[in-house]
């Protein structure tokens with residue numbers, strides 16, 4: 001996929017972290033970008049800073065996503081690029097035992113469903129609606145109509161204690177990547193997924209402030225380089241996946257060779 005001002009893109013979770021870095025990288029190439037984010041303050045500010053369009057969107061809501069695509073397409077035209085970064089977690093073990101009373105508490109199924117709803121269903125919702133729009137476009141060189149990048153996590157492969165819902169959701173994104181690539185192959189739409197390790201975005205930088213020792217331990221656990229990943233490094237891989245026409249149906253770790261231990 002050629003990335004220039006003739007192309008428009010949608011980036012979910014684009015107000016912050018990995019999504020914001022991807023918006024910047026796309027804007028640097030002249031791509032028209034719509035940020036889908038549920039946070040109106042950071043979303044509007046990031047859009048103004050980077051010359052993007054802000055659409056207040058909650059990826060967990062069907063109506064909100066539909067309205068977002070309508071607004072983005074009215075302003076920028078049908079997108080050829082979708083990058084799914086909206087996500088997050090609610091931690092907790094499958095069952096937990098209260099240290100003082102010994103009471104055994106199962107993980108709330110409603111929390112499990114919420115995490116799947118945000119990461120897995122939210123990602124799929126944006127994919128299916130975006131792909132339906134991409135399928136109406138003229139093909140570019142190589143018969144290509146569009147390209148999609150998703151964000152999983154290394155937790156898809158080595159989930160830690162307390163990450164059951166998040167691991168399941170991110171593994172679901174990994175699991176559906178090849179299937180969707182096959183589903184969309186006849187339409188000329190590619191899809192790939194990135195599994196980031198520990199990246200220097202607001203959620204992780206918050207750990208640095210709240211619990212510096214834990215943060216130092218996390219940094220030390222990366223084999224090489226011994227640091228958190230830069231959001232720009234995520235954006236760089238996302239752009240490679242978008243540009244390289246033979247990159248399809250693949251899931252790639254971006255993690256400095258880290259393998260997460262049980263805790």
Ligand SMILES: NC(=O)c1ccc[n+]([C@@H]2O[C@H](COP(=O)([O-])OP(=O)(O)OC[C@H]3O[C@@H](n4cnc5c(N)ncnc54)[C@H](O)[C@@H]3O)[C@@H](O)[C@H]2O)c1
Nearest residue numbers: 013015016017018037038039058059086087153198199201
């Ligand atoms: N930072 C890491 O170390 C790391 C590691 C592995 C995976 N990830 C994944 O990368 C993605 C981006 O994370 P980040 O670290 O950049 O976080 P971030 O908090 O900096 O950015 C996430 C953005 O998503 C938005 N968002 C959250 N829920 C939304 C919803 N329902 N609808 C629309 N927007 C929503 C937030 O408002 C925020 O702007 C997430 O999917 C996360 O699970 C991050």
